[in-house]
Amino acid sequence: MKIAHIALALSLFIQAGDAKSADVKEPHNHPQEVFPAVHGMVLFGDEQLYASHIPMFMIPHDWQALFKVTLKHTSADALELYKTVQAPGTPQAMFTLKPKPFLLPELLEGKIKSFKASLYQGNFENKGKLLLTDIDVVVEKVLEVSHLHASNPPLASxxxxxxxxxxxxxxxxxxxxxxxxxxxxxxxxxxxxxxxxxxxxxxxxxxxxxxxxxxxxxxxxxxxxxxxxxxxxxxxxxxxxxxxxxxxxxxxxxxx
Structure with a gap:
C-alpha cells in the first residue's frame, strides 16, 4: 500500500471530474477496479469480530466498508491467539489485517466470501507486530459500504x-x-x-x-x-x- 500513496495526487485529480453519490451501494459500477490489491483492515471486537477497510481516495481503495468476520486457520486457533493479546474486559487495542491481494468489489458484492491475511498487533504499515500468517478471514456479513469521492464536501455534522x-x-x-x-x-x-x-x-x-x-x-x-x-x-x-x-x-x- 505504501506505493499507492505516491499515486494518490494523480488519482485525486482524476476523481475530481467524476463526482457521484457518497453512498454508492453497487461496487460493480466501478469499472476502473481491474487489478487485485492489498486492502488493509482494522480488526476489532471480542467473541464477535469486525473488520473495517482502511480506504484511500484513489482507485482501487476508495471504499469505506465494514464487515462482520470470523477467523480460521489450519494449524492454530486464530481467535484464541487474538484474545491472548486482546483479553476480554480490557480496553480495545489496535489490530490490523494485511490481506493477500484481492479484488475489493468482489468482496463487497459477495462474489467472494473470504480472503487470506496476516494478523498484526498495531498497524502493519507502521511497526506492527506480526502475530499469525495465512489466516482465512471469512466475511459473515457486509455491514456498511460507502464510495469515496474527492469532490464531495464534508457532512454538516x-x-x-x-x-x-x-x-x-x-x-x-x-x-x-x-x-x-x-x-x-x-x-x-x-x-x-x-x-x-x-x-x-x-x-x-x-x-x-x-x-x-x-x-x-x-x-x-x-x-x-x-x-x-x-x-x-x-x-x-x-x-x-x-x-x-x-x-x-x-x-x-x-x-x-
Whole structure:
C-alpha cells in the first residue's frame, strides 16, 4: 500500500471530474477496479469480530466498508491467539489485517466470501507486530459500504456507524470528504440508554477537531442526535477510548 500513496495526487485529480453519490451501494459500477490489491483492515471486537477497510481516495481503495468476520486457520486457533493479546474486559487495542491481494468489489458484492491475511498487533504499515500468517478471514456479513469521492464536501455534522456485541459497543466515523478522518472508538451506553439507530449523528461539524475523545459524555435528544454534556447523570453515551484514527486523504498518518 505504501506505493499507492505516491499515486494518490494523480488519482485525486482524476476523481475530481467524476463526482457521484457518497453512498454508492453497487461496487460493480466501478469499472476502473481491474487489478487485485492489498486492502488493509482494522480488526476489532471480542467473541464477535469486525473488520473495517482502511480506504484511500484513489482507485482501487476508495471504499469505506465494514464487515462482520470470523477467523480460521489450519494449524492454530486464530481467535484464541487474538484474545491472548486482546483479553476480554480490557480496553480495545489496535489490530490490523494485511490481506493477500484481492479484488475489493468482489468482496463487497459477495462474489467472494473470504480472503487470506496476516494478523498484526498495531498497524502493519507502521511497526506492527506480526502475530499469525495465512489466516482465512471469512466475511459473515457486509455491514456498511460507502464510495469515496474527492469532490464531495464534508457532512454538516459528525456521523458514526454503531456496532454492539455482548456488552461492548463501538463507533466508526463515517468518512465524507477528502481531508476527513478514519476513527474507531470503544463506547459505553449508560443510564439505560441504547443506540436509537445504526448511524448516529453528533451535533458538531464533521472535521478532525470535533472527533470523539476518551472521557467525553453525550446526551441523546428525542430526534436521536447526541450533544456533549458534562453531567454523567444526564448522559446516554460515554467514550471509553480511541484505538484507531488516521487522517485523509490516504489514511496513513495518525490523527495525533
Amino acid at each position: 459528525l456521523h458514526y456507524f454503531s456496532l454492539q456485541v455482548k456488552g461492548k459497543s463501538y463507533l466508526v466515523h463515517k468518512i465524507s470528504a477528502l481531508n476527513n478522518f478514519d476513527q474507531i472508538v470503544q463506547v459505553e451506553w449508560i443510564n439505560d440508554a441504547r443506540p436509537p439507530v445504526s448511524t448516529l449523528t453528533f451535533n458538531f461539524p464533521d472535521n478532525l477537531l470535533s472527533k470523539l475523545k476518551a472521557g467525553q459524555y453525550y446526551s441523546l435528544d428525542a430526534q436521536g442526535s447526541l450533544t456533549e454534556t458534562s453531567e454523567e447523570s444526564k448522559a446516554a453515551l460515554k467514550v471509553v477510548g480511541e484505538f484507531y484514527c488516521t487522517v485523509g486523504p490516504d489514511f496513513f498518518l495518525p490523527c495525533e
